[in-house]
Amino acid sequence: MLAIETINLSKLYGENRGIRNVNLKVERGEVFGFIGPNGAGKSTTIRTLLGLIHPSGGRATILGHDIVSEGVELRKKIGYLPSEVHYYDEMNSRELLEYSIGFYDNINPDEIEHLADFFELDLAKNIADLSFGNKKKCAIIQAVLHRPELLILDEPTSGLDPLMQNRFFDLLEEKHKEGTTIFFSSHILSEIQRMCDRAAVIRDGEISAIENIQDLLKKQMKKVRIVFNPDAINRNLPIGSQNEKWHDQKVNFEYVGPIESLIQWMNESKVVDVVMEEPDLETIFMNYYKR
Amino acid sequence: MNKNLYIKELKRNRKNFFVWLSIVFGFTLLVLSIFPYMSGMGEGLTALMEQIPPEIGKAMGMDEQTWSSALGFYSTYYGVYIVVLISIYTASTGAGIISKEERDRTSEFLLTRPVSRKTVFWTKIAALFSLTLIFFGLQTVLAGIGLSLVNEGTMDWGIFTRMHASGFILICFFTAIGVLISMFFTPKKNFMGMVVGLTFGTYFLNAIAKSTEATKWIGYISPFNYMEITIDPHHAFNYWGAIVLILVAIILLIVALKSYEKRDMAG
Structure with missing residues (x-):
């Protein structure tokens, strides 16, 4: 069973925007890069996979679940880190994270403390008062707390300082060793080079190449x-x-x-x-x- | 229904709930506390009422009963202020309970949890109607206690119950309208103006309809027309009106759900 499979997945907004006939196959346990310039369709693809927007054509499965009809089941197994973090301003990080784990079964709340220590996040601080980088840390923690089988990361390092970026990559490497599949969307190629086995390039809403990163480097x-x-x-x-x-x-x-x-x-x-x-x-x- | 979301919705709305509750409590207490003074001036006011054209009196919900008993006095204010105020609170809460997540872009967080949009919708509606019921219940208890303290002579609790039950149906109806309008306007919109216009507007349409025979037809487009919130002893609770309003409210909610299930959450 593939971690992600899209077959001619399309989302059209008028003439030129959106994604067209996206075909991807991401193996389980793989770290898969998703590269493209801003506005190429990376976030649209991800939001379609997550059920936030509805596809206009084609279909996709995540861990064997159809993205349209089995959204609830598949979202149990996904951790999603958005590029921009929008949380409830009236909550503090602890409340947000406790609220988040309330949607899943059998999550150990001690993990919150452990991860907050690792990322040096002050759990008592209100979300409205957090810097962009600290909001991002909170978003990273919520993405991994329920031990998802697939992590979908959209521009994950934006806002993180270099020290935290390294800790984040350490965490990803640990998750990768545990068998978690990682779908890594970014326009920062050095990150893709560091983390990914294969990568797809998206441009103007269409996949222009899918390459093995090492082969690509060797061939060149x-x-x-x-x-x-x-x-x-x-x-x-x-x-x-x-x-x-x-x-x-x-x-x-x-x-x-x-x-x-x-x-x-x-x-x-x-x-x-x-x-x-x-x-x-x-x-x-x-x-x-x-x- | 999702318990985690339900509890969070009640908590998130508690501040607004208490602000509005204190406004409505304050108003209820004000009405009840001025009655003893007004009733002392009963004869003079009845004479004054005779000076007012009956159409205006009807439109304002005033009649000869207004000054004669505590319940009559309370009923004058119940329809135009208390029901409308509670409806503004519940309809604006209804308009915000789903659309606020889109406006603040927290819907991305919520909808990437393992819950379906249908569950999110009905859980939020359950929280909304819980708040509505608690609000209505507390105001009813306060009004009941207040009326029994200021009323002299016998109190017709049957009429009080009919009035409040009618008020509750109207409040539920406006709550559903609030949810629906939030689905058809951009999430950036502030719905308060729309909600105030709708509740007060339909109240006054009904008032105009009642003032003369010629304008009676206007009343058919106002939900107030179908519910009896005066103390006129010749009127009874309009069961058919209540059933129709509740059915329409349910249909409006289902339309709102269908719209919510279909929409794309902008990034």
Whole structure:
């Protein structure tokens, strides 16, 4: 059974907005990234999966439950972290979290204290008085308190300082080890690179690619910097080189091709020093965005 | 019904409940406490009443009974103020109980819990009518105690019961209208103006209808027309009117539920 499966899922608002024919298959236990620029349809997809908005076409299941007809059952198994947090201003965090666990069966209320300590959240403070980051901490806690099988995270780190982001990623890694499936929507690619096994790219409401992150990085070009012996500069770069920039005996270029050919070429040239870098995921995905 | 949500709704609405309860209690006590002074001036006021055109008197709910007994005096104010005030409270609470979550965007939190929209709707309606019933019950008890203290001579509790039962049906009807209007206007809307206009407006339509034969037809569009909230001993509780109003209220709630189930929660 898949954690998430969408078949031609669509939500149309007039001509251009919404999502069209979204097809996703997320395996159980996987950390799946969902990337796209702002307004691409990430939140619309998530809100449709959660039953907050009704699909105009297609269908979807979460952990085997239909999103339209079995919403109650599937929401028992989901933890959702929204990108913007809107809670009841008159409550404090403790009241909000106790209210939240009241909707689920057999939740240990001691978990609230434990997680609040971990994220350094003052439970007694009114929600209206919390900063955006602290509201986000409260939202993280409510998302994991009932030990969901699937976590749906929409721009989860916005508002968190770097220390809390690290704690949050520690928590996600722990949840991942316990077998929780994580659906991670973000436009911050380094987060996707850090956490996810696979990722889908959404653009203008349509899925433009689904890729294995490691494969994607392997397939892609390398950034190469070479320093030659000044007496033996080899200006014939290997096949697959592009954007070369010479500076005396140094050259910077991008290489796309089999790594063995590059090594063999370096072996034949009198190379003094070499630096090879992977381009970051951002550069790779910019290609998808631009297409 | 979801117990967790039900309790939270009662708690969330308690402040507003007590503010409105103190207004209505204050008004009830004011009416009852001025009666002894007014009845002392009974003859003079009856003479004054004769000066007022009967149409105006009827429209204001005043007649020769107004000054003759505590219940008569109380009934003059019951329809136009107390029922209308309680209705404004319950209808505005009804208008806000679901739409407030959308306006404050807390509906995202609520609707991602494992509860169906139908359960959310009926639980909130149950909390709303619990508040309505408690409010109405407390005001009825206060009025009953007050009337028995200021009344001289015999008190017709049958008429009091009929008046209050009629008032309760009207309050329930307006409560349902409040819920319905919140479904058809943007959640940013403040419903208080609409609710005040509707309750007072329909009261005065009925009052105008009662003042002359020529305007009688106007009354048919006012729910007040179908419920008897005066102390006229020739009138009885209108069971058919009550059944129709309650049925219409239930239909309005079902329409509101269907609209709630269909709507998209904006992000």
